[in-house]
Amino acid sequence: MKRNNRMFGLLLIFMVVVMPLFADYEGLSISTNYPSLNVSSTDMITFDLKVKNYNLAPQRVNLSLTGLPSGWEYQFVGGGGLVNAVFAEPESTSNVQLWVIPEATGKEATYNFSVHAKGEEDASFTLPLTITMGRKLPQRLALDTELPIIKGDPSSDFTFNVTLRNNSAAETLIDLYADVPQGFSASFKEQYGSKTLNTLSLNAGSSKTIQVTVSPSSGIAEGNYPITITARSSGAEASVPVTLEVQGQAKLSLTGQGGLLSASAVAGKEKVLDLELENSGSAEATHIELSSYTPSNWTVSYEPSVVESLPAGEKVTVKATVKPSSEALTGDYSLTLRANSKNAGNISEKFRITVRTSSLWGIVSVGIIAAAAVLLVFAVKKFGRR
Numbered sequence: 574m575k576r577n578n579r580m581f582g583l584l585l586i587f588m589v590v591v592m593p594l595f596a597d598y599e600g601l602s603i604s605t606n607y608p609s610l611n612v613s614s615t616d617m618i619t620f621d622l623k624v625k626n627y628n629l630a631p632q633r634v635n636l637s638l639t640g641l642p643s644g645w646e647y648q649f650v651g652g653g654g655l656v657n658a659v660f661a662e663p664e665s666t667s668n669v670q671l672w673v674i675p676e677a678t679g680k681e682a683t684y685n686f687s688v689h690a691k692g693e694e695d696a697s698f699t700l701p702l703t704i705t706m707g708r709k710l711p712q713r714l715a716l717d718t719e720l721p722i723i724k725g726d727p728s729s730d731f732t733f734n735v736t737l738r739n740n741s742a743a744e745t746l747i748d749l750y751a752d753v754p755q756g757f758s759a760s761f762k763e764q765y766g767s768k769t770l771n772t773l774s775l776n777a778g779s780s781k782t783i784q785v786t787v788s789p790s791s792g793i794a795e796g797n798y799p800i801t802i803t804a805r806s807s808g809a810e811a812s813v814p815v816t817l818e819v820q821g822q823a824k825l826s827l828t829g830q831g832g833l834l835s836a837s838a839v840a841g842k843e844k845v846l847d848l849e850l851e852n853s854g855s856a857e858a859t860h861i862e863l864s865s866y867t868p869s870n871w872t873v874s875y876e877p878s879v880v881e882s883l884p885a886g887e888k889v890t891v892k893a894t895v896k897p898s899s900e901a902l903t904g905d906y907s908l909t910l911r912a913n914s915k916n917a918g919n920i921s922e923k924f925r926i927t928v929r930t931s932s933l934w935g936i937v938s939v940g941i942i943a944a945a946a947v948l949l950v951f952a953v954k955k956f957g958r959r
Contacts, residue, residue: 601690618673642684715811720733736780748772764784857883866908871895871906
């Protein structure tokens with residue numbers, strides 16, 4: 574308890590005795606947030622200065638600089654023009670910039686100089702400044718994305734938006750890369766842009782959103798595929814891992830055995846076709862219903878009529894019994910066979926069926942023609958000379 578009282582007493586003394594010293598200060602000051610700078614080039618260097626009047630009458634404050642190395646130049650800039658003085662109101666701050674232009678052949682070294690503020694009577698203030706030439710911030714790049722995992726089917730393109738940041742002190746030329754599995758491809762373009770790019774220039778401290786589009790290889794299997802996106806400059810590198818979550822997709826086809834899409838049949842008689850139902854996709858096809866679209870008075874039935882499951886990469890034989898109309902004339906007819914799956918959609922295939930009439934009707938036709946010929950000969954013999 575005594576110790577706490579002692580601390581409170583010391584704090585009270587500080588507030589009563591010391592703080593009024595700051596409140597009663599009269600004079601000028603010059604300040605800047607960064608009085609010592611490290612630079613890597615001889616380009617112009619800027620100091621943001623603040624000149625403040627503490628409890629003095631309004632007055633003009635002249636500015637000057639001493640200790641600058643030979644061959645260097647400087648300027649005070651304010652309000653868009655060159656200045657040599659500011660006007661300081663009581664308890665107010667005037668802002669001015671100091672531009673320092675080093676000699677083009679400036680050596681790597683540390684240079685000290687001073688800025689002076691001179692007001693009326695004896696009011697003055699000196700601010701020491703330091704510039705160290707030759708020091709350079711290391712290049713730093715950052716690369717990240719909000720969505721590192723994207724889902725899609727094997728036929729989809731996967732697009733990632735990645736943010737590239739140049740945390741360096743200078744504009745940087747940056748190359749873009751994507752480490753993708755064999756058979757995959759990747760392309761880069763600016764967000765909301767259409768032109769592809771592999772290299773871009775990025776100003777110091779700035780960032781840009783890049784669209785990275787990855788296209789999987791055809792026939793890719795279901796699964797996760799990790800990819801690394803990299804940004805690289807002459808002195809820095811940044812990477813971000815992303816993942817393609819490829820979801821399987823069934824792909825059906827329906828053909829005759831050996832790929833044939835044609836057959837022959839007799840009018841009014843059943844014809845059995847051996848069909849191959851194949852799933853060439855990367856996922857199982859389920860509940861596949863078989864149907865058809867036929868000419869008038871034709872019938873088609875399947876065995877089986879429904880295939881409950883067809884794994885990826887496999888095929889099954891389906892028997893289709895086709896019966897042309899008994900009134901069908903000899904010729905070619907188009908028949909559409911269909912397969913409809915819950916997860917693979919609809920497919921259809923056209924078959925050409927060549928129909929011929931029954932041989933019995935052929936014999937009857939020949940008999941009729943022969944009988945007609947005999948009657949014609951008899952008629953000629955009997956009535957031809959009259």
